[in-house]
């Protein structure tokens with residue numbers, strides 16, 4: 276963050292502001308139906324073959340636009356008996372091919388806890404891939420320690436780490452180093468971003484982000500439209516603007532560096548792509 280700049284795109288992502296208290300129609304506490312998607316304690320299943328495990332009750336930062344900003348993490352995890360019941364459920368669910376450790380942020384767990392979880396899940400015979408959604412390598416690159424890498428390498432299946440960065444300045448030199456270490460450990464690295472007003476709502480910023488990600492061994496995955504969560508209306512970029520930005524982005528980059536523009540919806544069977 277640039278000292279003294281109240282409009283800094285990194286600062287705006289985490290600074291609580293009074294504008295969050297403004298009522299905005301259509302912005303709710305559970306915009307994507309997470310609570311209805313729970314199939315077992317701490318397990319969300321919305322999409323075929325994939326089960327998302329609410330792994331930790333907190334994150335390293337509180338992104339002000341977070342779609343889970345009202346999610347009852349503590350309840351969800353406490354009621355799961357430290358994931359024992361979730362693991363039992365997953366091992367009885369042969370349709371689950373991929374387990375996604377998600378948020379809160381799985382990397383707030385200790386190396387030992389995370390390593391154990393990774394090992395136990397990857398031992399389930401029908402689980403073919405393990406994915407970790409984390410923002411920690413971006414906001415606290417030192418978290419990618421030797422111990423963490425050792426813990427992750429205990430997995431018996433391929434690992435995918437999906438980071439979350441929105442603005443090119445987030446991919447600072449120390450972040451790049453940490454990402455390259457994960458890459459060198461044989462982990463597939465992807466990034467998801469949220470399209471945010473006054474943060475990254477320009478094709479130039481997003482193109483620069485993709486370029487920097489690539490140099491850190493990461494491919495862009497999704498560019499999400501904002502989930503309409505209560506308190507985040509001031510971040511919204513309209514669908515029309517999103518399409519325009521994405522159209523321009525496609526002219527600036529090779530196809531493999533263009534993230535898919537998607538929206539999460541309550542009832543569809545996949546993240547919905549926004550047609551050009």
Ligand SMILES: *Cc1c(COP(=O)(O)O)cnc(C)c1O
Nearest residue numbers: 319320321322325326327375546
């Ligand atoms: C986003 C999401 C996934 C992952 O979707 P992909 O398209 O595979 O990245 C899985 N489960 C839930 C509940 C999700 O919200």
Ligand code: SF4
Nearest residue numbers: 334337338341378410
């Ligand atoms: S890191 Fe992800 S889950 Fe955590 S506050 Fe930010 S957007 Fe929400």
